[in-house]
Amino acid sequence: MINGVTYSDTLLKLSGVNKSLGGEPILRNVDWEIKDLHRPGFTQGQVVGLLGPSGVGKTTLFRLLAGLDQPDSGTILVEKEGIPVQRGTVGVVAQDYPLFAHRTVLGNLQVAGRQGGLGGTELRDRAQSLLTRFGMTDHGAKYPAQLSGGQRQRVAIAQQFMCGEHFLLMDEPFSGLDMLASQRVSSFIQEMAQSDELKTFILVTHDIAAALQVADSVVLLGRDRDAAGNAIPGARIQASYNLVERDLCWRDGITTTPEFLKLLQEIREIFPRL
Numbered sequence: 001m002i003n004g005v006t007y008s009d010t011l012l013k014l015s016g017v018n019k020s021l022g023g024e025p026i027l028r029n030v031d032w033e034i035k036d037l038h039r040p041g042f043t044q045g046q047v048v049g050l051l052g053p054s055g056v057g058k059t060t061l062f063r064l065l066a067g068l069d070q071p072d073s074g075t076i077l078v079e080k081e082g083i084p085v086q087r088g089t090v091g092v093v094a095q096d097y098p099l100f101a102h103r104t105v106l107g108n109l110q111v112a113g114r115q116g117g118l119g120g121t122e123l124r125d126r127a128q129s130l131l132t133r134f135g136m137t138d139h140g141a142k143y144p145a146q147l148s149g150g151q152r153q154r155v156a157i158a159q160q161f162m163c164g165e166h167f168l169l170m171d172e173p174f175s176g177l178d179m180l181a182s183q184r185v186s187s188f189i190q191e192m193a194q195s196d197e198l199k200t201f202i203l204v205t206h207d208i209a210a211a212l213q214v215a216d217s218v219v220l221l222g223r224d225r226d227a228a229g230n231a232i233p234g235a236r237i238q239a240s241y242n243l244v245e246r247d248l249c250w251r252d253g254i255t256t257t258p259e260f261l262k263l264l265q266e267i268r269e270i271f272p273r274l
């Protein structure tokens with residue numbers, strides 16, 4: 001394997017997951033497994049992209065992964081012990097970065113830390129050190145309304161670091177951001193994935209290029225087609241791409257290589273049929 005990478009324990013395992021909304025199947029028989037990645041000589045976390053066109057069922061799956069909704073049938077287990085996922089097991093950054101409007105940035109971090117069981121000086125120190133790490137030291141006393149979208153997103157991610165979850169799920173982390181802001185978020189996610197506290201990012205997105213740029217593996221969520229080419233209701237994982245094996249991560253200039261552009265094109269062609 002390239003870079004000496006190996007995979008071991010199962011971190012997340014979905015088996016036969018079904019979910020209908022309003023009587024319509026949205027997810028059908030979703031099987032998906034994420035294994036722990038090891039890269040010799042590095043503290044290397046994972047960035048997994050869950051890609052699919054709008055309306056295919058990504059947010060529905062996101063809510064199940066977050067434990068915010070329950071599947072109609074099938075299981076979603078976390079960690080090698082195989083514990084059913086529950087609300088709070090994984091960190092969640094929703095699409096609109098909800099923060100407490102009446103609390104400052106620092107206050108928002110402290111609320112998250114308290115929910116995670118921290119208190120006293122430990123709570124304050126951790127919040128302060130996260131502000132520094134997220135380049136937000138000048139903004140600690142500001143209220144959410146005084147922040148840009150990108151800054152709100154940082155605070156929402158920092159909140160998840162306060163409670164020290166192993167997983168961080170993000171729904172459409174690039175939406176509403178311009179190219180530069182989107183690239184900042186990508187580098188930031190990669191940097192965070194190499195920190196030791198929080199190791200697995202699952203990014204749910206319809207942005208193929210952004211996902212390929214930041215992820216070390218991506219899966220496609222989509223529907224099957226009948227013989228006449230019509231979509232059968234209910235999406236499942238249709239394909240998965242390991243970017244480590246393709247040597248398409250962790251080095252500079254990847255996005256302009258022919259291999260990267262070829263994969264981007266390939267997925268762009270599949271997308272309309274998902």
Ligand SMILES: Nc1ncnc2c1ncn2[C@@H]1O[C@H](COP(=O)(O)OP(=O)(O)O)[C@@H](O)[C@H]1O
Nearest residue numbers: 021022026052053054055056057058059060061
């Ligand atoms: N509460 C609901 N009741 C009925 N249908 C829903 C509900 N929520 C979402 N849907 C439908 O489920 C499908 C998938 O939605 P969603 O998971 O939000 O897609 P995505 O995030 O991939 O854009 C869409 O067709 C949407 O209209």
Ligand SMILES: [Mg+2]
Nearest residue numbers: 058059060172
């Ligand atoms: Mg969505």
